[in-house]
Amino acid sequence: MTTLIEKGGLIVSCQAREDNPLHGPMFMAAMALAARDGGACAIRANGPEDVKAVKATGLPVIGIHKVFDEASPVYITPTIAAAEALSGAGADIIALDCTMRQRSGDPADAIIQHVRDTLGLEVFADVSTLEEGMAAASMGATYVATTLSGYTDASAPKPEGPDLALIAELSARIDIPVVAEGRFNTPELARAAIDAGAHAVVVGTMITNPREITRSFARRVLGH
Numbered sequence: 001m002t003t004l005i006e007k008g009g010l011i012v013s014c015q016a017r018e019d020n021p022l023h024g025p026m027f028m029a030a031m032a033l034a035a036r037d038g039g040a041c042a043i044r045a046n047g048p049e050d051v052k053a054v055k056a057t058g059l060p061v062i063g064i065h066k067v068f069d070e071a072s073p074v075y076i077t078p079t080i081a082a083a084e085a086l087s088g089a090g091a092d093i094i095a096l097d098c099t100m101r102q103r104s105g106d107p108a109d110a111i112i113q114h115v116r117d118t119l120g121l122e123v124f125a126d127v128s129t130l131e132e133g134m135a136a137a138s139m140g141a142t143y144v145a146t147t148l149s150g151y152t153d154a155s156a157p158k159p160e161g162p163d164l165a166l167i168a169e170l171s172a173r174i175d176i177p178v179v180a181e182g183r184f185n186t187p188e189l190a191r192a193a194i195d196a197g198a199h200a201v202v203v204g205t206m207i208t209n210p211r212e213i214t215r216s217f218a219r220r221v222l223g224h
């Protein structure tokens, strides 16, 4: 099957929360253009405004829409309305939480079906376990990604490094592309993901979050 995300590719996640000095579509567009020029094959971005801005790269855009609700821990594109807003902004691929946690929005299978059949876009399923990945594949996701490993009770405690074991397990058990995402903080780890069977790898913090990169240097240099 031909997919928009190329095999062996590096996807760069360009996100900055409101409390980050780099928050805003202008900064995210510049970040995405820099990532493209450096060799990224696709961009992951949060919210319709940033999605629209990073379309300037001409690369496939994986859109997410983080919507927080006290009634549920699920915040990555939790509703059909959130997916529609991303589609309206030009997202080529829509990522959503496909964990088995309690939801206050729409069921994952309904969002997947809507994205594929009504919006005509690819679906990127963010999961935390093998079981969730297998379920997402059977619901019709185009890709399954390890994004939420370490961030759910089912996958706790969060390890220091990425979940290479989950990539290997998912790759052995499902026949849709498996994307590595979450804590791929060195080129060596990104390469290890591909060697473990990943179709592509997403890197966020270590490429696009200078505040976190500085903190990691400061911890080592200053010891705090």
Ligand SMILES: CC(=O)N[C@H](C=O)[C@@H](O)[C@H](O)[C@H](O)COP(=O)(O)O
Pocket (backbone or CB within 6 Å): 013, 015, 064, 147, 148, 151, 181, 182, 183, 184, 202, 203, 204, 205, 206
């Ligand atoms: C758990 C969650 O909400 N992850 C988010 C999903 O979009 C982002 O905050 C991460 O930065 C992204 O997944 C890339 O991962 P890393 O920044 O570790 O390379």
